[in-house]
Amino acid sequence: MSATSSAPSTTRIALRGDLLDFTGDPAWGEVDAADVRWRPDHWLLIESGRITGVQADAPPAGWERHDHRGRLILPGFIDTHVHMPQLDMIASYGTELLDWLNTYTFPAEIRFADPERSQAGAALFLGALLANGTTSAVVFPTAHKVSADALFAGAQQRGMRIVTGKVLQDRHSPDGLRDDVVQAERDCIDLIQRWHGRDRLAYAVTVRFAPTSTPEQLAMAGALCASDATLYMQTHVAENRDEVQWVRELFPEARSYLDVYTRAGLMHRRSVLAHGVWLDDDDRATLRETGAHIAHSPSSNLFLGSGLFDWRAAVNSGAAVSLASDVGGGTSLSMIRTMGDAYKVQAMGGQRLTAWKALHAATLGAAQALQLEHEIGALEPGRVADLAIWDWAVEPVGHRRMEVARSLHEKAFAWMTLADDRNLVETWVAGVARHRRPTA
Numbered sequence: 001m002s003a004t005s006s007a008p009s010t011t012r013i014a015l016r017g018d019l020l021d022f023t024g025d026p027a028w029g030e031v032d033a034a035d036v037r038w039r040p041d042h043w044l045l046i047e048s049g050r051i052t053g054v055q056a057d058a059p060p061a062g063w064e065r066h067d068h069r070g071r072l073i074l075p076g077f078i079d080t081h082v083h084m085p086q087l088d089m090i091a092s093y094g095t096e097l098l099d100w101l102n103t104y105t106f107p108a109e110i111r112f113a114d115p116e117r118s119q120a121g122a123a124l125f126l127g128a129l130l131a132n133g134t135t136s137a138v139v140f141p142t143a144h145k146v147s148a149d150a151l152f153a154g155a156q157q158r159g160m161r162i163v164t165g166k167v168l169q170d171r172h173s174p175d176g177l178r179d180d181v182v183q184a185e186r187d188c189i190d191l192i193q194r195w196h197g198r199d200r201l202a203y204a205v206t207v208r209f210a211p212t213s214t215p216e217q218l219a220m221a222g223a224l225c226a227s228d229a230t231l232y233m234q235t236h237v238a239e240n241r242d243e244v245q246w247v248r249e250l251f252p253e254a255r256s257y258l259d260v261y262t263r264a265g266l267m268h269r270r271s272v273l274a275h276g277v278w279l280d281d282d283d284r285a286t287l288r289e290t291g292a293h294i295a296h297s298p299s300s301n302l303f304l305g306s307g308l309f310d311w312r313a314a315v316n317s318g319a320a321v322s323l324a325s326d327v328g329g330g331t332s333l334s335m336i337r338t339m340g341d342a343y344k345v346q347a348m349g350g351q352r353l354t355a356w357k358a359l360h361a362a363t364l365g366a367a368q369a370l371q372l373e374h375e376i377g378a379l380e381p382g383r384v385a386d387l388a389i390w391d392w393a394v395e396p397v398g399h400r401r402m403e404v405a406r407s408l409h410e411k412a413f414a415w416m417t418l419a420d421d422r423n424l425v426e427t428w429v430a431g432v433a434r435h436r437r438p439t440a
């Protein structure tokens, strides 16, 4: 489906289906959580792109009705950490993080200096998000200003909620992918002025990771954050053991990897830190105190052999956790796959992740972590109508599994584990159907 305009529909639209969302954060391990809101066979009412009501009865005449009886309607997924240019090298063989960056990632990202590559890459990427039921994302483009411009413009055209910003990296990076402090600051300020707070877009001060920024650049990024508390900050932290050791050598004065960011003024309520596999209790306390949060990226952590994130320890310390694909370290833009991988990572640590905890982290939990809960993450009057309509099952094994499921959690967990993009019927952004399942 083509994206032609960002204007929300003025039609009164009613969608019928099984509505599932959250009113709060389900407790760890609780399958009967009270925060799960289950409204089977209800009508979701949408006016001017926003949800205006939810009811069991059919709406009166004058409403455009879409009958998806027997289908699941969820808030649009929120992917809190993903790389737009890395679709060019997703699924690359045989390396851990630092080699992977040098061998595959940096060469692919250099190509985004070209505005046409950036524009085509952004269009491919945003279309692929929608084709996986993801309506909001926190995204890395590349170090090139044009790649951020292309991503903002593409998201604006589709009416999507996107948080992004030009990547800062002024050392330990190849020619064509290195910036410098003065020009980078100018680019950031210009992008902030043109895009931050415009429509559904927000700017994130985007530090690639500590090793690729000089202390001077980190200080510049911290000063940008201090200049405007509505700006986001995104980076990577403590993903891989060799990376952690490298940071120790580069920043001997810092207590930990996370402390490098704290010292630079980068830890605040709108900071999104990918991975955090190798954090300690003091780091987790810092996360709680600053309100910064971890974008857990299980697919990427498995694929790159980075390690097993301890979600339970984060919960116990009061640090917030959202879910992220981290494509191209991650191997799929599907948040369903991501949830399935998250369950397996916790299982490897002797823990069990409920479907509720996973679904919450990909919807309302992410919205709250991003301070966007007034806009996204729930099927609630006042929120923007960002949602996806899913089939519970599309093939015989899935149908049989749904048939014998005894509880709502069992059904939701089996769905989360077995479903994929074939199950996705439609993705709606601000009350507009932006993706429809291709018909055979």
Ligand code: GUN
Pocket (backbone or CB within 6 Å): 083, 097, 101, 105, 208, 209, 236, 239, 300, 326, 329
């Ligand atoms: N650390 C620094 N850059 C990257 C990246 O592009 N992907 C991942 N997974 N980790 C990083």
Ligand code: ZN
Pocket (backbone or CB within 6 Å): 081, 082, 083, 236, 274, 326, 329
């Ligand atoms: Zn990443």
